[in-house]
Amino acid sequence: MGCRWGFRLVLPNSDGMIDRSYRFFFNFLRELDDQMKLLRNLLTVLVLLATLGVGVLFALQNEIPIPLDLLVYTFEPRSLALWILLAFALGGLLGMLVSSVILVRTRAALGSCKRQLEKAQVEVRKLRDEPSAARGS
Numbered sequence: 001m002g003c004r005w006g007f008r009l010v011l012p013n014s015d016g017m018i019d020r021s022y023r024f025f026f027n028f029l030r031e032l033d034d035q036m037k038l039l040r041n042l043l044t045v046l047v048l049l050a051t052l053g054v055g056v057l058f059a060l061q062n063e064i065p066i067p068l069d070l071l072v073y074t075f076e077p078r079s080l081a082l083w084i085l086l087a088f089a090l091g092g093l094l095g096m097l098v099s100s101v102i103l104v105r106t107r108a109a110l111g112s113c114k115r116q117l118e119k120a121q122v123e124v125r126k127l128r129d130e131p132s133a134a135r136g137s
Contacts, residue, residue, distance in 0.1 A: 055085055 058081050065077035 059085065 059079065060081075062081035062084070063079045066080050066083065067077045068075040068083055
């Protein structure tokens with residue numbers, strides 16, 4: 001896997017010293033990228049465990065039964081923590097659903113743009129390959 005930064009340095013050199021130093025630097029960046037992925041995964045697990053722990057403590061502290069009235073239907077009394085945690089989870093799921101719809105639309109638009117770009121590039125290649133005599137007539 002290559003570097004994410006997307007730049008490439010090409011320098012003319014006679015002894016190859018500059019080329020080796022940059023190669024070392026980019027290899028270091030690749031190794032750093034792998035370590036950052038591991039750190040990100042570890043932090044994700046820690047945040048999830050902390051969230052779970054806070055949720056459990058919140059549920060233990062808020063055991064008061066409260067009925068939920070949705071104008072049309074009234075749910076039987078459950079603990080306040082259950083209603084709040086369910087609302088939090090439902091909001092998270094709805095947020096992911098909405099963002100996934102936006103992501104699908106964006107990817108579809110990107111695919112359309114890529115197809116248009118490919119068509120334009122093919123047309124440019126055809127025009128460049130066309131003999132200059134045919135253009136003059």
